[in-house]
Amino acid sequence: MSILHAFDFLATSDAHYPDVIAVVGGDAALRSWVMQKLTASGDMMQVRGESLQWSDLRDDLSTASLFDFDGGKKTIVIRDTDAFLNAKRVDEESQHNRSSKKDNRSDLETYISNPASATRLILEFESLASNTRIYKGIDKHQLLIVCHGTVDKKRGITFAARQKFITGFLAGRHQSKVTPGAADALVDLLGEELGMLDSEIAKLALYLEPGGIIDESLVREIVTGWQGKTVWEINDAIAAGNASDALKHLDKLMSGGQPPIALLPQIAWSLRRLGMASAVIHHKERLGNKIREEDALASSGFRPHETQRAKMHLRGLRRDRASQLLKWLLDADLRLKGTHSKPWFDRFLLEHFIVKLSNASAKKKSEK
Secondary structure (H helix, E strand, O other): OEEEEHHHHHHOOOOOOOOEEEEEOOOHHHHHHHHHHHOOOOOEEEEEHHHOOHHHHHHHHOOOOOOOOOOOOEEEEEEOHHHHHHOEEEOHHHOOOOOOEEEOHHHHHHHHHOOOOOEEEEEEEOOOOOOOHHHHHHHHHOEEEEOOOOOEOOOOEOHHHHHHHHHHHHHHHOOOEEOHHHHHHHHHHHOOOHHHHHHHHHHHHOOOOOOOEEOHHHHHHHHHHHHHHHHHHHHHHHHOOOHHHHHHHHHHHHHOOOOHHHHHHHHHHHHHHHHHHHHHHHHHHHOOOOOOHHHHHHHOOOOHHHHHHHHHHHHHHOHHHHOOHHHHHHHHHHHHOOOOOOOOHHHHHHHHHHHHHHHHHHHHHHHO
């Protein structure tokens, strides 16, 4: 059959499934939504992989449902199939020879190429290597649904695809509409875990009538609250060259329980777009063209109501420093996840980053 990502599978209304389906991936929320759709109707039984014997599974697979009078198939779901494949068992034909052991992998490989028509088998994996016979067999004969929510070019998961999933499937679950800007803001503030994003959209939907629109301003007002306002104040202080105020706001956030590794993405939300705007301006100038600041900021994701504040920030940072923003943000992110991941080291790095940007603004003022 084919390999299909959960984003695409959940967006289709097709209910015609093959006899064997593998649901693979580390995003538990995506796996659960896929499972709900696959088992929405008909007779279904679930078993744990670590306690399953192939002999029992073989008998169940060859037994049709006694309750589906409309011709539907019985569905058997193996949870934690990774454990089922790795479990060792005594071969039934060699029970007296305890040294003769066999795993379930070869039996499952054989079954996938010629499954029973009486039942549908769903295999749930945390991970499944693409060079295994089971992966290749399912890819060739059956259906494999990939459940990863993190953007990954190798897996074909793009920012656009995830944004479309949030604004479509997740928003629809809560009878609301989510704008693309709101979807991006949710990911920046909460991370890429789709279960958490789904829970937050459910909370935001309570502020609106059914079918209401969740926009970026609502996300930043409700999700971040005073913390979001303080992040804006940090960026305002940086643009004004006031390192002291910026550090006071930073201390307030960390005293409230926010670790530096969670704060950097929030601070970077605006700074990254400023860095992109600076790159657009420099690129146009190298080509001998000019571009208005407003147009450069708009092309970098700033909304019209954000333009004046963004222009102030961009000018406060100075052209030479603004052009380094993207590189500095990447460097800070890598260090927070590596050499400066330990307590106090991470705080020092974030404070140093803020002071460096604030001093750039202060230096510009002193030059005037």
